[in-house]
Amino acid sequence: MDTQKMVRLSLLVSLATVLSILESQLPIPRPLWLRLGLANVITLIALMMYDIKAAVTVACMRALLAGIFGTLPMLAFSFPAALTSSLSMGVLYRVSGQRLSIIGLSVSGAVVHNLTQLMVAYFVLSLNRSSILALAPLLILAAVAAGFVTGLIARYVIRHLPPVRNWV
Amino acid sequence: MLRLTRYDKLLIIGLLAVALLCLGIVRYGVGRTDTVVVQVDGEEVIRASLVEDRRFWVDGPLGKTEIEIKGKRVRVVDSPCDKKICVRTGWIDKPYQTIICVPNRIVVRLLGSGDKDKLDGITG
Numbered sequence: 001m002d003t004q005k006m007v008r009l010s011l012l013v014s015l016a017t018v019l020s021i022l023e024s025q026l027p028i029p030r031p032l033w034l035r036l037g038l039a040n041v042i043t044l045i046a047l048m049m050y051d052i053k054a055a056v057t058v059a060c061m062r063a064l065l066a067g068i069f070g071t072l073p074m075l076a077f078s079f080p081a082a083l084t085s086s087l088s089m090g091v092l093y094r095v096s097g098q099r100l101s102i103i104g105l106s107v108s109g110a111v112v113h114n115l116t117q118l119m120v121a122y123f124v125l126s127l128n129r130s131s132i133l134a135l136a137p138l139l140i141l142a143a144v145a146a147g148f149v150t151g152l153i154a155r156y157v158i159r160h161l162p163p164v165r166n167w168v
Numbered sequence: 169m170l171r172l173t174r175y176d177k178l179l180i181i182g183l184l185a186v187a188l189l190c191l192g193i194v195r196y197g198v199g200r201t202d203t204v205v206v207q208v209d210g211e212e213v214i215r216a217s218l219v220e221d222r223r224f225w226v227d228g229p230l231g232k233t234e235i236e237i238k239g240k241r242v243r244v245v246d247s248p249c250d251k252k253i254c255v256r257t258g259w260i261d262k263p264y265q266t267i268i269c270v271p272n273r274i275v276v277r278l279l280g281s282g283d284k285d286k287l288d289g290i291t292g
Contacts, residue, residue: 096175099173099175100173100175100176100179101170101171101172101173101176102170103172103176104172104173104175104176104179104180107176107179107180107183108179111183134194136187136190136194137187137188137189137190137191137194138187138191140183140186140187140190141184141187141191143183144180144183144184144187148180155170158170159170
């Protein structure tokens with residue numbers, strides 16, 4: 001890994017961490033645990049700038065750091081979700097060969113993220129499992145909406161990032 | 169690719185369809201209940217069908233709690249406790265809904281299709 005790439009990735013990780021922490025502290029009224037997932041924007045940018053490996057690295061590092069600076073027990077939820085969602089976006093990006101735009105990638109990443117957390121909840125909290133599964137439709141709907149918005153933001157950012165724009 | 173493609177739209181529509189389908193299943197698929205269970209201090213004391221309208225009294229540490237079944241719904245009519253949270257919960261009629269009176273140690277819950285004769289949880 002050359003120095004430039006390392007520095008850029010570190011910057012992306014710190015950006016994503018700050019976004020993630022900021023977002024969880026914003027005093028905007030929102031339904032309980034639903035979040036936009038702004039850090040996903042950075043994962044998408046890492047994917048566009050480099051490759052799957054970069055995207056997964058940025059997502060996982062962000063989850064770890066945000067966990068350390070935020071609420072540690074939440075790592076059990078955020079880390080697996082970061083891993084699976086960045087992996088799925090990377091694989092889809094490669095497999096779909098430009099057929100899915102960055103918005104499609106973002107939406108699918110968000111859905112995988114939410115469903116992963118649901119699975120963790122299902123296995124970790126043994127209490128009242130059927131009511132946990134009943135949340136699935138709500139979580140998918142929320143993920144589609146949130147993924148669409150973060151995809152739009154990522155698209156806007158990438159349009160204004162010269163080095164990335166030339167590669168997409 | 170930065171523009172929204174046909175495949176994006178297909179993906180989004182597909183996901184929305186799946187979500188709505190699941191929502192339908194959750195709402196109407198498991199939405200029936202026909203049995204109410206009353207527990208005192210964790211011990212099941214009454215298991216009754218919702219089909220028959222009736223009123224009965226259950227003994228707790230504080231005294232008698234009056235419970236009513238009417239029109240496939242259940243409520244606590246009267247309770248010897250302080251805050252009457254159980255009474256104010258009102259009617260319940262969906263699977264897994266619960267009325268709890270902590271002071272009088274009474275739990276009224278509706279069974280779902282998933283937990284007939286099965287444990288609903290074990291705690292250490």
